[in-house]
Structure formats: C-alpha cells, structure tokens
Amino acid sequence: QQPVQSPQAVILREGEDAVINCSSSKALYSVHWYRQKHGEAPVFLMILLKGGEQKGHEKISASFNEKKQQSSLYLTASQLSYSGTYFCGTGVVASYDKVIFGPGTSLSVIP
Amino acid sequence: ETGVTQTPRHLVMGMTNKKSLKCEQHLGHNAMYWYKQSAKKPLELMFVYNFKEQTENNSVPSRFSPECPNSSHLFLHLHTLQPEDSALYLCASSQDKGITYEQYFGPGTRLTVT
Numbered sequence: 001q002q003p004v005q006s007p008q009a010v011i012l013r014e015g016e017d018a019v020i021n022c023s024s025s026k027a028l029y030s031v032h033w034y035r036q037k038h039g040e041a042p043v044f045l046m047i048l049l050k051g052g053e054q055k056g057h058e059k060i061s062a063s064f065n066e067k068k069q070q071s072s073l074y075l076t077a078s079q080l081s082y083s084g085t086y087f088c089g090t091g092v093v094a095s096y097d098k099v100i101f102g103p104g105t106s107l108s109v110i111p
Numbered sequence: 112e113t114g115v116t117q118t119p120r121h122l123v124m125g126m127t128n129k130k131s132l133k134c135e136q137h138l139g140h141n142a143m144y145w146y147k148q149s150a151k152k153p154l155e156l157m158f159v160y161n162f163k164e165q166t167e168n169n170s171v172p173s174r175f176s177p178e179c180p181n182s183s184h185l186f187l188h189l190h191t192l193q194p195e196d197s198a199l200y201l202c203a204s205s206q207d208k209g210i211t212y213e214q215y216f217g218p219g220t221r222l223t224v225t
Contacts, residue, residue: 091210
C-alpha cells in the first residue's frame with residue numbers, strides 16, 4: 001500500500017522552514033527519504049528504523065512515529081539547492097523486501 | 112555521481128523493436144532493482160535481484176524481461192512495448208535486499224515508445 005505524502009507541493013523563500021509528512025495505513029519498520037532534482041536520479045537522504053529515532057543531515061532532519069505510522073521531514077533555513085521532489089519510501093513489517101514509495105512532494109525554494 | 116550508471120540515457124523505439132537497457136553499479140552491492148517512473152505517478156518497483164537471483168517480480172508484463180548476469184550488472188530487455196510504457200526507467204542498488212538498506216539510484220533511461 002502506497003504511503004501518503006503531504007503537502008503535494010510547497011513553495012518557500014530562502015531561509016524559510018518546511019515540513020513534509022509521510023503516513024501509512026500499515027505497520028512500518030522503516031522510512032526512507034530521497035530527493036530528486038529535475039532530470040536527475042533520486043538521492044538518498046536518510047533512513048529511519050523502528051524505534052522512533054530522529055535523524056539529522058545538515059539542516060535536514062526527520063522523525064519517525066511508529067505508533068502513528070508516520071514520518072516527517074524537516075527542512076530548516078531552506079536553501080535554493082533544496083528544491084526538488086521529496087519521496088518517502090516505507091518498509092512494512094509484513095513485506096520485508098519491498099520499499100514502497102509515495103507520490104512525492106514538490107518543493108521549490110525561491111530567492 | 113552515485114556509483115550507478117545507466118545506458119542509454121535516452122531511447123526512442125517503435126512498438127515492434129527490441130532494445131535493452133543496461134545498468135552497472137560500482138558499489139559492491141548485492142541487490143539491484145528496476146523501477147518505472149511515470150509522470151505524476153510514484154516510483155513503481157518492477158524487479159528485484161539479490162546475488163543475481165530474482166526475488167521480486169511486481170506483476171510486470173512479459174514484454175519486460177530482466178537479466179542479471181552478476182551482482183554488478185542488470186539489464187532490462189524490451190520487446191513489443193506499448194506507448195503507455197514510455198517513462199523514466201531507474202536502476203538502483205543496495206548493500207542487500209530488504210527494507211533497512213538505502214538504495215542508490217542511477218540517472219535513468221528516458222524511454223519513448225512511438
């Protein structure tokens with residue numbers, strides 16, 4: 001079952017913050033976050049595993065609430081280079097091999 | 112550069128043609144994947160290989176035929192495609208199969224079926 005992402009699209013000015021949410025109807029073991037710039041390959045940002053840990057990557061961090069079956073990606077003090085489509089991928093407990101990707105959130109950072 | 116290369120980057124083919132997409136990973140990974148990315152749709156997993164063995168076929172039509180001769184190379188053979196098969200085809204690799212391993216994607220092959 002495909003995870004749901006919100007919002008579908010967001011426009012930010014440089015320096016503003018954003019939150020992208022990813023939720024699933026199934027029990028999650030892992031949540032993956034990727035960013036894809038136009039015409040390029042998706043690039044791995046971080047992975048969160050069951051246990052509710054929060055991770056950080058420069059000014060981009062994420063949380064994983066396994067009880068709510070959701071994850072949030074936090075982008076703080078956004079830069080122009082953050083523009084792209086952000087995908088979450090979910091690993092479901094019952095399907096150990098397969099990561100299912102969400103539809104993506106388009107993020108545009110403008111000067 | 113993610114360590115995963117794909118050729119060709121662009122391909123236009125007729126519905127009766129036969130062509131192949133190639134993927135190579137230089138990361139020493141054991142698992143390789145084919146994904147289809149269509150406009151306005153999420154990434155769709157097509158095939159998974161682990162140690163050269165196919166472990167997942169996500170109900171993909173037989174006109175798509177994967178081949179994995181070794182852990183570093185993955186091919187997707189195309190035959191009698193339909194216009195709706197036009198999409199970006201992405202290859203990815205990970206240390207091992209499973210939901211706890213990050214995937215590294217290649218740049219993709221933009222396929223147009225005429």
